[in-house]
Amino acid sequence: GSTDCVCYSTVGINDAKTSALHIIVGDSLPMDVSSVHHHGALLRYSVSLLGYGFYGDIVKDSEKKRWMGLIRYDFSGLKTFLSHHCYEGTVSFLPAQHTVGSPRDGKPCRAGCFVCRQSKQQLEEEQKRSLYGLEGSEEVEEWKVICGKFLAINAANMSCACPRSPRGLSPAAHLGDGSSDLILIRKCSRFNFLRFLVRHTNQGDQFDFTFRGKFIASRKSQFVSKQVEDEDSELGERGKQGLRQICSQHPSCCCSAASSSWNCDGEVLSGSAVEVRVHCQLVQLFARGIEDGP
Numbered sequence: 001g002s003t004d005c006v007c008y009s010t011v012g013i014n015d016a017k018t019s020a021l022h023i024i025v026g027d028s029l030p031m032d033v034s035s036v037h038h039h040g041a042l043l044r045y046s047v048s049l050l051g052y053g054f055y056g057d058i059v060k061d062s063e064k065k066r067w068m069g070l071i072r073y074d075f076s077g078l079k080t081f082l083s084h085h086c087y088e089g090t091v092s093f094l095p096a097q098h099t100v101g102s103p104r105d106g107k108p109c110r111a112g113c114f115v116c117r118q119s120k121q122q123l124e125e126e127q128k129r130s131l132y133g134l135e136g137s138e139e140v141e142e143w144k145v146i147c148g149k150f151l152a153i154n155a156a157n158m159s160c161a162c163p164r165s166p167r168g169l170s171p172a173a174h175l176g177d178g179s180s181d182l183i184l185i186r187k188c189s190r191f192n193f194l195r196f197l198v199r200h201t202n203q204g205d206q207f208d209f210t211f212r213g214k215f216i217a218s219r220k221s222q223f224v225s226k227q228v229e230d231e232d233s234e235l236g237e238r239g240k241q242g243l244r245q246i247c248s249q250h251p252s253c254c255c256s257a258a259s260s261s262w263n264c265d266g267e268v269l270s271g272s273a274v275e276v277r278v279h280c281q282l283v284q285l286f287a288r289g290i291e292d293g294p
Helices: 005-010 016-025 054-063 071-083 114-131 190-199 234-249
Strands: 029-038 041-046 049-053 087-095 144-156 180-186 214-225 262-264 267-269 273-285
Touching (some): 041 267, 054 071, 054 262, 054 267, 071 190, 114 273, 144 214
Antiparallel strands (some): 049 144, 049 262, 087 144, 087 214, 144 180, 180 214, 262 267
């Protein structure tokens, strides 16, 4: 894509010769893939970023300005930032229970990553249990529900590093740990949101803000916009029940009717009620991972 974030997150550089050498040598790097569903129907697969709100609005607006070239992303980004739209909805998710790392431990995914190796072993054990018909642990785990107004809802399968954001949206995201980093940015002032965006360009912790909301590793997540009517959102029944409970406890909660689009690996994806499932190490990429510097 325009940012080459997959190359920067898996190889460390967007050099064609380097990628060709990885193919010749036969390097292989397992990667997680997220599937996006609406009412049980598969919409699309995502390998890098699935974003609703800010990043969704940017890619939707930029599609109308392809004649501008790559500068359209700067123009649409500024326009979206000044618009400062927030969206009401419910996010429900299954936390990643058995991952070794943490999204905020500051340990990036590198070649021979210990976290990804451990996840591969756990995946093999789960496949054995499934083969023998043993009950999975997912059915007894509790879904977490968050209701509110959000400027951005992002699910990152990798760091999403690029030249403008060398560490990426989620610096400690792992390529093959079986989870996506769920980043929820609650409604805040333009100044605070600008501080958050600027942190992506430097070495600061972009998640060290009180307005940030949540930053969670999840195996499965759902989002239901407030605009979606009850009869049209059976997908998010768990989330809606939590929404009714939370909103009843907070009378000041007033859900708006506005809705955004999804940014699925740089492509526009419509739908205000989606379910995201992370498939652990589903594909193999001709890469070795980013090597640690001397």
